Amino acid sequence: MEYLEQSFSVKFDYKVFFTTSLFKPDNFTLANFILSVPAKIRRKILFVVDEGVAIAHPDLKASIKEYFKVYQEIQLVEDILIIPGGEAAKNNPELFEKLIAAVDTYGIDRHSYIAAIGGGAVLDLVGYAAAVSHRGVKHIRIPTTVLSQNDSGVGVKNGINFKGKKNFTGTFSPPAAVFNDAEFLLSLTDRDYYAGISEAVKVALIKDEAFFEWLEAHASSLAERNSKQMNVLIKRCAALHLAHISSADPFEMGSSRPLDFGHWAAHKIEQLSHFSILHGEAVAMGIALDSTYSYLIGLITEEKLQRILNVLQVFFELTHPLIQIQDLNAPVLKGLAEFQEHLGGELTITLLSDIGKGQEVHQIDSDLLIAASNYVMEFTRQPQSLSL
Amino acid sequence: MEYLEQSFSVKFDYKVFFTTSLFKPDNFTLANFILSVPAKIRRKILFVVDEGVAIAHPDLKASIKEYFKVYQEIQLVEDILIIPGGEAAKNNPELFEKLIAAVDTYGIDRHSYIAAIGGGAVLDLVGYAAAVSHRGVKHIRIPTTVLSQNDSGVGVKNGINFKGKKNFTGTFSPPAAVFNDAEFLLSLTDRDYYAGISEAVKVALIKDEAFFEWLEAHASSLAERNSKQMNVLIKRCAALHLAHISSADPFEMGSSRPLDFGHWAAHKIEQLSHFSILHGEAVAMGIALDSTYSYLIGLITEEKLQRILNVLQVFFELTHPLIQIQDLNAPVLKGLAEFQEHLGGELTITLLSDIGKGQEVHQIDSDLLIAASNYVMEFTRQPQSLSL
Ligand SMILES: NC(=O)c1ccc[n+]([C@@H]2O[C@H](COP(=O)([O-])OP(=O)(O)OC[C@H]3O[C@@H](n4cnc5c(N)ncnc54)[C@H](O)[C@@H]3O)[C@@H](O)[C@H]2O)c1
Ligand SMILES: NC(=O)c1ccc[n+]([C@@H]2O[C@H](COP(=O)([O-])OP(=O)(O)OC[C@H]3O[C@@H](n4cnc5c(N)ncnc54)[C@H](O)[C@@H]3O)[C@@H](O)[C@H]2O)c1
Ligand SMILES: [Zn+2]
Ligand SMILES: [Zn+2]
Numbered sequence: 001m002e003y004l005e006q007s008f009s010v011k012f013d014y015k016v017f018f019t020t021s022l023f024k025p026d027n028f029t030l031a032n033f034i035l036s037v038p039a040k041i042r043r044k045i046l047f048v049v050d051e052g053v054a055i056a057h058p059d060l061k062a063s064i065k066e067y068f069k070v071y072q073e074i075q076l077v078e079d080i081l082i083i084p085g086g087e088a089a090k091n092n093p094e095l096f097e098k099l100i101a102a103v104d105t106y107g108i109d110r111h112s113y114i115a116a117i118g119g120g121a122v123l124d125l126v127g128y129a130a131a132v133s134h135r136g137v138k139h140i141r142i143p144t145t146v147l148s149q150n151d152s153g154v155g156v157k158n159g160i161n162f163k164g165k166k167n168f169t170g171t172f173s174p175p176a177a178v179f180n181d182a183e184f185l186l187s188l189t190d191r192d193y194y195a196g197i198s199e200a201v202k203v204a205l206i207k208d209e210a211f212f213e214w215l216e217a218h219a220s221s222l223a224e225r226n227s228k229q230m231n232v233l234i235k236r237c238a239a240l241h242l243a244h245i246s247s248a249d250p251f252e253m254g255s256s257r258p259l260d261f262g263h264w265a266a267h268k269i270e271q272l273s274h275f276s277i278l279h280g281e282a283v284a285m286g287i288a289l290d291s292t293y294s295y296l297i298g299l300i301t302e303e304k305l306q307r308i309l310n311v312l313q314v315f316f317e318l319t320h321p322l323i324q325i326q327d328l329n330a331p332v333l334k335g336l337a338e339f340q341e342h343l344g345g346e347l348t349i350t351l352l353s354d355i356g357k358g359q360e361v362h363q364i365d366s367d368l369l370i371a372a373s374n375y376v377m378e379f380t381r382q383p384q385s386l387s388l
Numbered sequence: 389m390e391y392l393e394q395s396f397s398v399k400f401d402y403k404v405f406f407t408t409s410l411f412k413p414d415n416f417t418l419a420n421f422i423l424s425v426p427a428k429i430r431r432k433i434l435f436v437v438d439e440g441v442a443i444a445h446p447d448l449k450a451s452i453k454e455y456f457k458v459y460q461e462i463q464l465v466e467d468i469l470i471i472p473g474g475e476a477a478k479n480n481p482e483l484f485e486k487l488i489a490a491v492d493t494y495g496i497d498r499h500s501y502i503a504a505i506g507g508g509a510v511l512d513l514v515g516y517a518a519a520v521s522h523r524g525v526k527h528i529r530i531p532t533t534v535l536s537q538n539d540s541g542v543g544v545k546n547g548i549n550f551k552g553k554k555n556f557t558g559t560f561s562p563p564a565a566v567f568n569d570a571e572f573l574l575s576l577t578d579r580d581y582y583a584g585i586s587e588a589v590k591v592a593l594i595k596d597e598a599f600f601e602w603l604e605a606h607a608s609s610l611a612e613r614n615s616k617q618m619n620v621l622i623k624r625c626a627a628l629h630l631a632h633i634s635s636a637d638p639f640e641m642g643s644s645r646p647l648d649f650g651h652w653a654a655h656k657i658e659q660l661s662h663f664s665i666l667h668g669e670a671v672a673m674g675i676a677l678d679s680t681y682s683y684l685i686g687l688i689t690e691e692k693l694q695r696i697l698n699v700l701q702v703f704f705e706l707t708h709p710l711i712q713i714q715d716l717n718a719p720v721l722k723g724l725a726e727f728q729e730h731l732g733g734e735l736t737i738t739l740l741s742d743i744g745k746g747q748e749v750h751q752i753d754s755d756l757l758i759a760a761s762n763y764v765m766e767f768t769r770q771p772q773s774l775s776l
Contacts, residue, residue, distance in 0.1 A: 001405065001407070001417055002405070002406040002407070003403045003404060003405045003406065004403065004404040004406075004542075004623070004626060004627055004630055005401070005402075005403050005404075006400075006401060006402050006403070006404065006542075006562070006630045006633070006634060007399070007400070007401035007634060008399075008400055008401075008633065008634035008638050009397040009398065009399045009400070010397065010398055010400070010638055010639050011395070011396075011397045012394075012395070012396060012397070012398070013393070013394060013395040013396075014393075014394050015391045015392065015393050015394070016391060016392040016393075016394065017389065017390070017391045018390040018391065018392075019389070019390070029389055040733065040734045041643075041733040041734070042733065100550060100556070100557060103556075104550065104551070104553065104556065107729060109729050109730060110640075110730065110733075111643070111733045128520075131559065132516075132520065132557045132558060132559055133556070133557060134555075134556065134557075134730060135545065135547060135555070135557075135558045135559055135560055135640075136559070136560065136639070154392075154394075157523065159523060162488060162492065163492070165492065167522075167523070168488070168491075168492065168521070168522065169488060169520045169521060169522075169523075170520060170523045171519070171520055171523055171524070171559060172523055172524065174394070235392070238392060239392055242392055242394045245394070245396065246394060246395060246396035250396050250398055251398050251524070252498075252523075255429075255499070341495060341497050342497060342498065342522060345428060345429040345430065345499045346428045346429070
């Protein structure tokens with residue numbers, strides 16, 4: 001058998017900046033980044049803004065324009081595009097087409113930037129459009145939600161939905177840079193603010209016991225939207241995500257996805273609720289279910305389980321008719337098969353073998369899931385634990 | 389300025405197999421490849437076939453089905469999809485949608501394969517659809533033209549056109565494997581057969597003097613479609629392409645694209661001719677023009693230039709009203725600006741400093757292009773050189 005063999009590695013790097021007032025003219029962070037390429041390379045940038053952000057920050061467009069007046073070497077595309085925020089961004093294929101057309105209209109080339117300002121959904125859409133335009137235009141992410149600042153916005157994935165199926169098309173493509181501006185978080189609703197906290201609980205549970213203890217200790221001030229503590233949470237959570245991505249299998253060529261702890265149920269609940277349950281809220285429910293399952297099969301103690309459920313309960317409802325598994329026909333159970341289908345290969349689910357330690361299993365017992373679901377329901381009926 | 393830094397490398401590897409009668413039941417090449425993954429991974433494969441190939445090989449569908457009856461461990465998707473071949477495949481966005489829908493309909497996951505059998509255009513389309521489905525389904529390429537076996541099919545790029553603009557959307561994504569079956573070439577028209585030879589001349593000129601001399605020596609037998617010599621050409625050309633991709637900048641993050649020698653004009657001519665001039669034919673014209681330009685600015689001798697033009701003339705018309713540059717308004721000149729636009733950064737054009745040696749320049753003198761165009765026209769009016 002005759003063959004030629006090809007083999008190469010591609011290196012990717014990017015920075016995640018933490019700043020405030022990104023577009024204050026004397027904040028050099030963004031401009032310095034763009035100007036760091038050699039002068040012969042064109043510096044051109046197109047902005048796409050989440051409508052929810054644009055409404056909450058009515059001066060944003062003007063600030064962006066003022067900012068780039070100071071940095072004349074950078075060519076700002078005059079039109080700033082506004083697109084619907086939330087899951088609608090990923091459910092409407094016309095928005096994707098619109099962005100591709102914009103790349104053409106505004107002459108965006110492989111060295112120009114498309115910057116997206118918004119929640120995880122808008123970043124996922126714009127990141128995908130940037131990734132496939134000219135086989136990859138440089139993409140800057142400016143996440144504006146807790147979830148996108150500590151998780152989705154710092155990672156390497158993008159995508160949109162297809163007939164309601166989450167992230168059916170997309171790519172792995174690292175951003176050119178990420179700019180986390182804490183001020184954007186001030187305008188979030190409580191629901192959107194809290195929603196991002198579940199990803200921090202998730203990554204703490206599978207990777208970092210000390211961070212989980214920090215979350216226990218600071219749950220009430222986080223619930224009161226203490227900005228200082230939220231900054232700590234975001235930085236720690238983002239760092240854990242970055243470290244995970246670079247340490248393992250950045251483009252997920254294998255079947256293992258520890259960061260998807262709690263997500264097999266979450267993805268299904270989101271879809272079953274027609275996205276009325278937020279991603280982060282669904283993840284909290286998924287974590288509660290899978291942590292309880294971990295306890296029921298003897299991986300963690302009941303005391304540790306209750307610490308987990310207690311922290312989650314500060315921010316979230318842990319149960320919902322859609323996640324209640326009374327029998328083998330419960331619709332959420334379909335999420336297991338779909339999770340396997342999406343990954344291919346054998347079923348691989350992350351559970352907990354301790355607080356701060358994930359463990360993969362390849363089999364899930366549906367009867368025990370029923371028991372886990374009942375446990376969570378029972379737990380949430382009790383008066384809240386006094387430990388917090 | 390506070391920031392976190394992310395950095396990682398992703399390794400890619402794949403084999404390019406050379407075989408004949410790929411679907412003869414006792415040819416293990418393809419089956420062995422698919423069965424080489426651990427048994428717990430699902431082995432499922434969907435075939436998409438170029439209509440031109442399906443028509444020229446009416447037994448192909450049946451052969452594929454027979455083949456997989458022998459290899460029961462592999463799950464063949466019963467429906468074999470046929471899509472229009474040639475540039476039409478890349479110009480019709482509905483075909484892309486159709487492929488994404490097929491991934492859904494047939495339950496293709498990230499460990500399943502989508503195999504494409506066809507010319508470069510069909511491979512580019514199917515490769516793109518595979519690359520973005522579930523953020524990357526495994527893609528097998530079975531190229532059926534000279535060009536796709538020696539160039540496009542062995543590389544890492546895919547894409548489709550947008551409003552006639554070549555490769556406007558696409559990705560860099562290496563195939564899982566490539567299977568070059570020499571038998572497919574027998575059914576090509578002479579035009580399609582010859583068209584692929586220009587990429588071999590191109591890569592010889594910028595990389596490998598000995599290969600160019602081999603092409604000179606075997607031009608007439610290649611013109612007579614000698615299969616043995618064609619196999620040598622394809623293997624050598626594919627190897628040079630693979631070596632180039634892995635040695636330099638596989639995902640073309642910089643502005644340099646030596647493999648695009650002759651292509652700034654070629655892409656424009658293709659488009660101006662509404663794709664009635666084939667890619668390979670346009671490349672031959674582009675090589676003639678840029679080699680002559682290299683001579684006019686003193687980079688290569690006239691003797692070497694004429695050797696180049698003589699080889700090309702065996703297979704191609706070297707001039708065409710669309711490429712004749714009489715003045716600065718000649719439409720093909722727009723190709724220079726568009727080439728720069730696509731790459732971004734400064735203009736970077738590969739010329740020749742010798743046979744077998746490319747050299748990048750960052751400026752092109754339009755008046756000298758007029759002279760180069762006139763030289764080629766004059767040359768093609770002469771009786772063919774006797775040296776061949
Ligand atoms: N790519 C990844 O790796 C990854 C990881 C996790 C989640 N995700 C995706 O992220 C999405 C969820 O993102 P999200 O939680 O950031 O929510 P979101 O993007 O759905 O936004 C929620 C709402 O908040 C609004 N909004 C955003 N920022 C605001 C601000 N600063 N002030 C006021 N309103 C604001 C939006 O307009 C929207 O209405 C889901 O689609 C999920 O699948 C992607
Ligand atoms: N991805 C890359 O890196 C890359 C590189 C170079 C070129 N390309 C692209 O490749 C395309 C050109 O590909 P091509 O030259 O292979 O031609 P093609 O794909 O356009 O096919 C030409 C014609 O031949 C037919 N055909 C294909 N195989 C046949 C066979 N064995 N027998 C009979 N008919 C057959 C097709 O149906 C079509 O009508 C262009 O779109 C070009 O942009 C891509
Ligand atoms: Zn998540
Ligand atoms: Zn080419």
